């Protein structure tokens with residue numbers, strides 16, 4: 562089965578649609594916080610499958626849950642109650658205080674669900690004119706049409722023709738712009754609790770207060786896209802808990818499936834009350850194997866010791882990174898919260914150069930919009946591994962900063 566890398570990359574070019582820039586690396590195994598390539602190199606993985614592998618590679622609990630479910634069945638369809646789905650739903654509602662769960666397969670689908678449920682909510686209440694959804698400039702909500710229309714990055718909408726209407730984007734943390742767009746005819750405010758792809762931008766206190774006030778005054782729904790920031794990544798099970806928002810709908814994906822494709826929408830009762838069979842659906846959503854993995858993830862991530870580790874490792878990494886800000890002039894600032902951490906770089910130092918230098922040091926990191934270096938370590942990363950990451954980053958910057 563072992564294939565040479567050159568052969569694999571060539572086959573990838575011939576077979577796979579050219580939608581991604583692929584790195585010339587052949588990972589053959591993951592274990593905990595590390596990835597191994599076919600040359601025997603060991604990399605510290607601060608990409609974690611872009612915030613998917615929250616419990617690292619080959620987590621024993623996830624593995625056991627998957628194998629156990631495979632011994633029952635892979636799939637039965639949403640025509641029948643599905644025990645792993647119910648068990649995961651119960652656990653999620655218990656941990657989050659929400660009232661109902663809908664399962665799908667990805668982040669964009671979770672957002673499509675949230676958007677449809679918000680629109681249907683007003684429609685069933687006889688207020689179908691309330692369609693306007695306000696989101697934020699540079700936000701990222703996914704690649705399907707409504708999620709794309711919600712996404713505040715015009716460049717990724719280009720060339721795809723007309724988009725679903727009534728989406729408006731206001732600048733991040735601009736309370737006056739948001740206030741101007743929201744009134745008694747609006748449907749929802751949709752946001753990430755931390756704009757990750759958009760440049761690792763945190764929410765201001767004033768914005769949180771404004772959203773809470775607009776929700777109260779106009780009955781506008783609040784949709785939290787927690788696809789990247791949810792499931793423990795900010796040090797609380799759901800990211801918005803840190804900020805004191807009170808969403809009516811929450812979209813989850815990425816980390817919740819332990820590496821299997823799984824998304825979810827959490828709903829408040831008043832929204833769920835307006836939904837009926839046939840309003841929405843999916844063949845694979847809530848797949849039993851993915852949900853079995855998801856239950857193991859939620860059980861492990863909701864453990865206070867794990868969430869404490871996120872907070873402690875965040876402090877450790879951010880304090881170490883602050884020293885790099887002092888040492889290397891092109892590093893402008895440390896951004897983020899929990900284990901979504903960014904380094905804003907001067908435009909003279911392209912983030913791609915740092916990513917390449919880090920890889921030479923056997924450290925995997927990624928970028929975010931605005932020349933930001935992004936790190937998404939596994940939530941159970943150890944203190945020693947964080948020290949190792951800081952040393953490798955220091956060595957990488959030493960190479961690229963002239």
Ligand SMILES: Cc1ncc(COP(=O)(O)O)c(C=O)c1O
Nearest residue numbers: 667668669701702703788789814
């Ligand atoms: C905040 C946010 N929402 C939605 C998505 C889309 O998720 P998916 O790629 O699973 O469709 C992403 C993916 O990066 C994301 O970060």
